[in-house]
Amino acid sequence: MKPTHQDSTDNVESDVDGRVRIFDTTLRDGEQAPGFSMDRRAKLRMAHALEALGVDIIEAGFPQASPDDFAAVAEIARTLKTPTIAALARCQEADIDSAGRALEGARHSRIHLFLSTSPLHREHKLGKSKQQVIDIAASAIQRAKALAHEVEFSAEDALRTEPEFLAEIFSVAVEAGASVLNAPDTVGYVTPTEITRMFTYLREHVRGADKVVFSAHCHDDLGMAVANSLAAIAAGARQVECTINGIGERAGNAALEEVVMALHTRRPLFRVDTGIVTQHLYPTSRLLAEVTGQPVPRNKAIVGDNAFAHESGIHQHGMLKHRGTYEIMRPQDVGAKTSLVLGKHSGRHALRQRLEELEYDLDEATLDAVFERFKNLTDKQRSITNDDLVALMDKHRNNHHTAAVAVES
Template sequence: MPTSPSSPASTPVADATDDHVRIFDTTLRDGEQAPGFSMNRAQKLRLAHVLGELGVDVMEAGFPQASPDDFSAVQAIAREVRNSTICGLARCQIGDIETTARAIEPAASGRIHVFISTSPLHREHKLRMDKSQVLEATARCVERARQLCDDVEFSAEDALRTEPEFLAEVFGVALDAGATTLNAPDTVGYVTPDEIRQMFTYLREHVRGAERAIFSAHCHDDLGLAVANSLAAIGAGARQIECTINGIGERAGNASLEEVVMALKVRPALYGTDTRIDTRKLYPASRLLSQLTGQSVPRNKAIVGANAFAHESGIHQHGMLRHRGTYEIMQPADVGLTQTKLVLGKHSGRAALRQRLAELGQTPDEAAMDGIFARFKALADKKREIFDADLEALALGRDPDAAGPWHITHLHAASHLGGSASASVKLTHEDGHEVSEAAIGDGPVDAVLRAVERATGEALALTDFNIRAVSEGGDAQGQATVDVEHAGRRWRGQGFSTDIVEAAALAALQVANRIARHQGDAPTSTPAPSNPAKPAAAHA
């Protein structure tokens, strides 16, 4: 990470004269903190590598002060991902800022993102601070951040409901203290494109030293306007957009990265600027996020939904056969969808499998490929045709955090109309001993979860359970996702199988293995929080 500058107000690292739109991806922070989208460290790291390959300029890897797990995830990403600026979020508190600096220290390029609320509503009810106190805290904390990192972003939480004159004053103070990027978030997704355009125009005209700053927009989708508002901000001079893959995030989500990027690519004459994103990797990134979180992408989702390039209407099909431009404004290949597919089945070889995985953005090494190919052959014996989604599930591989010590060697489940269900399992431990247990439940899935619980000796309080078809047809794989409480902590497991009961058992076993692995690991280095209470969900 760059050393401390001699003066907080020295020339910013970011070049405000560079006119391309910087993509600030917050999938791993704002997106991941939304209910249903949490990821463990290994999953975050895997997605971070994909985001780096996608070409995001800045990757907000997490909120290091939130928990030891968040700190270690940000630190691991900073250590391994070298082709994006790695950013950590910090409240306008010295302890947060110093913790974030330690987390991003290994990064080739690091950024500290400091935020404080500025709207009258937040000042009165959340902070209980007046304007002068907000200005003082901004100056003090941004200056400290700049002492620790050359690249500092300042966000005014709830900026779009802040008095314009005061917002301009706060931003001027942040710039003088050493901020290089100024972010005006629409934290509650309240404004319209006309309003956000007017606000950014005003800020660029009235912020003292605005020519030294890169202005950023962070828009939420509560009124379905996040992408429209982001584009309006670009039209008014914003040159950083904060967004997420698939638009995930708090409440209704954030601006969708793929939609913002493709709008600029498809309409270059309108916006006169572009991003540095490799758009051919948008679809694979979207699919990986869906697989990691177990959350499906809506079929009608723009750019990456299953129907985005599908045409069923006879009128549309007729036009497409004559000329693709009649009903398509972009090519499927532009976002990473191939038009010619190899049909894979039990007779397909390793070379065909590797080629198709590469088309999906998956490039496993030889050791990982051995496991994927073995699982592919086993699946092909159960299915007539292997779909892309099946391959993506196979390529997720074995999560190292969930490897061992338990393995299922036998599973039987039965249910009876009007009666209870039963299940029996035999598990083998890596030390060689076997455990057999049986249980009854409200259904076969509940029974098998109880049997796994008894066999592993881990109390698993189920809080959420989801099952979805990974691909098409009656022989489709099912993806089971379970969330459980254990020892005051939430754990998540996933399992894949053409048998949904087996998928549920594998998901439960993954949780038990995570717990066992966690209990056996030595403690890792963690931040020393300035406030022992865990911070509330960070700003958006």
């Protein structure tokens, strides 16, 4: 039976202008990537973290894939209070019914249907005509509509589908009861210019476009998932599907933290908001690394160790004068901290600040002497710790004391 409380599609029309919904698929698309699988306990931990992060929709899994996946979706659906919980399903009766059962305990539920639409997929994957694909989609949406509060329809490989056919199947999807239309770049093939053109076309040609939310789901095979997601938003998409740390099949998905902070940092350009509590981005990223055993690359945007780290003397000097010289975001806004890393590229200004933080009172002569020893040490090791600096200061004091005793004698 379809849930009896208010259909959450009522909210779709009200926030379509200035709000972008964040649809997180870390637990489904991200988790099915090699090396990132999570057990039920890990999925529940991540789901709670995503709820605290302020994610609008959590795709909890693919219930028909396995009994464990079904159980994980059901537990998340029963436990979480704020986000919409989505379950993935093929346009097949068994999948749809399984998703509906798994979502029974959800306060806000969504069945996420997908069906291939591109010529390549129609011929080689489905062996179906255009009309057959349309009929399958319509029937599946009608069935799912009776089992969840919302239905999202995804046209798999949409960005390699004929625009006219994509607009037609989306129009039928709206008539059948879908409230979210997802046009995924399934294989990470298109460019921002192409995705802009496609979303603009869909909003102009889909019948009932004003009644639904258009969604983007971009893969990173050519390294353009985030750029394509932002282009889709600029063209009117009001849902973006992404994952923490950008994990996902092959080269991954659009990274949630990058999309969100691009919209936040460049708000005057995009003029939209999300409901994400950005201060939770770094901790959520680190939790995912913990539960999957996959470390975050140091140079990862927003949440990598180097994202707010500065070693270059020129950069460090600028940062000490004014953060805005080399940081376009405040690290505390994502739950991180600025780090002035001391290494072979560091200068006197950064060394002085660190020594003063360690409560050393420095005159210029002392700084000159310690800086020379510091540079010699950087030739031997990549970074200099506070313990190294204490040792340098102790050595300087001992040498200075020995020299003073020698003079007196």
